[in-house]
Amino acid sequence: QKEVEQNSGPLSVPEGAIASLNCTYSDRGSQSFFWYRQYSGKSPELIMFIYSNGDKEDGRFTAQLNKASQYVSLLIRDSQPSDSATYLCAVYNYGQNFVFGPGTRLSVLP
């Protein structure tokens, strides 16, 4: 059973702070890594994807991948109340398809 694990939260951060979301995965053959944001009652929305070790930045978001440690993270700088949502980590392996973690609920306090 290939697994993706996330802390379910809730993770509470004050407005303007950095939110750090973490994800670990069990399949060393995983090739592609994704972060999605899901508001209550809505479908997941892609935020970031990363394929290689290291950091990838897009605006206020930074994804970090460490394949040796089987770890991927998402940093949100200058957190806003509108960032309050559930963040889903997803991992893709050609033989296993997409596997999603349970999600971390983030609450940004004004």
Added chain:
Amino acid sequence: ETGVTQTPRHLVMGMTNKKSLKCEQHLGHNAMYWYKQSAKKPLELMFVYSLEERVENNSVPSRFSPECPNSSHLFLHLHTLQPEDSALYLCASSQVRASGAYEQYFGPGTRLTVT
């Protein structure tokens, strides 16, 4: 229309009914997916059509039956459902290659209630 569309957005059906969910992707992708999302549970992959192959989660009951007539359209046929099948059903598409997959895009979902 753009992206991934799903119809209907809401569906209420009795346990003896037969209904179908429809999904259409306008992104030129080669893979389509059905997911189930129940309250406070992770996304559950139900079916995948990728590179003209069908992959299914063996835990999905036979009362759910997928159909993928072409790379842009995907259906989920429902019959004799149970109340525990009430959930948000999400369709997604992506471009898949042997070395990995590009990002997956989701439709807005169908909120299904079985009475």
